[in-house]
Amino acid sequence: MAKPEIRMTVNGRERELFVEPWRTLLDVLREDLDLTGAKLGCEGGECGGCTVILNGAPVVSCMALAADAHGKEILTIEGISENDELHPLQEEFLRLSSFQCGYCAPGLVMSAKALLDETPNPTEAEIRVAIAGNLCRCTAYVRIVKAIQLVAAQGGA
Numbered sequence: 001m002a003k004p005e006i007r008m009t010v011n012g013r014e015r016e017l018f019v020e021p022w023r024t025l026l027d028v029l030r031e032d033l034d035l036t037g038a039k040l041g042c043e044g045g046e047c048g049g050c051t052v053i054l055n056g057a058p059v060v061s062c063m064a065l066a067a068d069a070h071g072k073e074i075l076t077i078e079g080i081s082e083n084d085e086l087h088p089l090q091e092e093f094l095r096l097s098s099f100q101c102g103y104c105a106p107g108l109v110m111s112a113k114a115l116l117d118e119t120p121n122p123t124e125a126e127i128r129v130a131i132a133g134n135l136c137r138c139t140a141y142v143r144i145v146k147a148i149q150l151v152a153a154q155g156g157a
């Protein structure tokens with residue numbers, strides 16, 4: 001089967017790839033670009049472990065076709081730190097020990113970042129809505145919500 005060429009900007013870098021039309025964005029990010037931060041969990045749009053930011057909005061990349069990302073900008077967890085320094089959300093999540101196994105963490109960070117980029121001072125309800133699609137099997141979300149509130153109070157993501 002012919003592999004259409006797609007072009008997308010991933011973490012600020014132009015990428016050109018030939019991918020089969022049925023492959024997901026998550027698969028291409030992980031397998032072709034070695035960006036393994038986004039996690040494969042349910043593979044059905046339910047857990048949020050694969051969340052990345054596409055043209056400014058959070059998407060579950062296991063449900064997005066790579067071909068549909070042609071011409072778009074994608075930000076993954078690997079792209080949010082600068083100069084080898086963790087992003088403020090990562091710092092705060094770590095400081096509060098918000099996670100246990102950490103499998104959900106990349107997706108939660110990306111959902112939180114998309115929220116704070118759009119809504120710098122969210123209410124607790126807005127935070128909970130923003131991360132409602134990110135399932136954590138280990139924690140009670142209290143420290144996750146707290147970390148996002150603290151980053152917002154510090155001036156956002």
Ligand code: FES
Binds near residue numbers: 043044045051061063
């Ligand atoms: S792996 Fe994509 S939502 Fe669960």
Ligand code: FES
Binds near residue numbers: 101103
């Ligand atoms: S810390 Fe284990 S799934 Fe969230």
